[in-house]
Amino acid sequence: MALTSSETRAAGTPLPQFALPDVVSGGMVTPSTFAGSKALVIIFLCRHCPYVVHILPALLEIAGLYIPRKVSFAGISANDAAKYPDDAPDKLKEMVLERNFPFPVVHDGSQATARAFHAVCTPEFFVYDGGHRLFYHGRMDASTPGNQVPCTGSDLRGALDAVLAGEPAPSPQHPGMGCSIKWK
Numbered sequence: 637m638a639l640t641s642s643e644t645r646a647a648g649t650p651l652p653q654f655a656l657p658d659v660v661s662g663g664m665v666t667p668s669t670f671a672g673s674k675a676l677v678i679i680f681l682c683r684h685c686p687y688v689v690h691i692l693p694a695l696l697e698i699a700g701l702y703i704p705r706k707v708s709f710a711g712i713s714a715n716d717a718a719k720y721p722d723d724a725p726d727k728l729k730e731m732v733l734e735r736n737f738p739f740p741v742v743h744d745g746s747q748a749t750a751r752a753f754h755a756v757c758t759p760e761f762f763v764y765d766g767g768h769r770l771f772y773h774g775r776m777d778a779s780t781p782g783n784q785v786p787c788t789g790s791d792l793r794g795a796l797d798a799v800l801a802g803e804p805a806p807s808p809q810h811p812g813m814g815c816s817i818k819w820k
Contacts, residue, residue, distance in 0.1 A: 687814030714750035760812035
């Protein structure tokens with residue numbers, strides 16, 4: 637696994653437009669899918685990355701706590717599924733159903749959406765406010781496989797609490813770290 641860190645993104649950057657198929661339903665997921673949300677969390681993820689596997693239980697717990705507070709979540713997998721078959725839509729569907737994801741996971745087969753977000757790694761988090769402007773970009777917390785730091789989601793929770801309370805974005809924002817997106 638090649639450790640990669642995310643690039644800094646400017647606060648207030650608009651949510652990129654996208655239309656991607658949900659790996660479970662096949663229906664298209666677009667930004668308008670999340671209309672009326674107080675915040676939107678976009679997570680670049682995949683099935684095989686040990687960093688994603690490590691944070692997944694805490695991420696699903698956080699989603700369960702914040703979805704009732706009108707925070708929407710969506711996972712995007714952009715890895716080259718031909719070279720990484722565990723990240724093909726059918727395998728992602730298995731993961732979503734096995735783990736009972738409370739949010740859609742979509743597949744970005746062209747990788748155009750990942751490029752529009754300037755995403756580079758998995759997991760990588762983008763939190764948008766209710767107007768779909770970037771509020772937070774980076775990691776979920778300081779925990780990584782093997783570093784013995786508990787996985788609490790403290791950075792993501794702090795960002796969500798701040799955006800819901802109308803407070804300024806947390807500072808500093810730490811880059812996301814994980815496996816590189818597997819480009820075609």
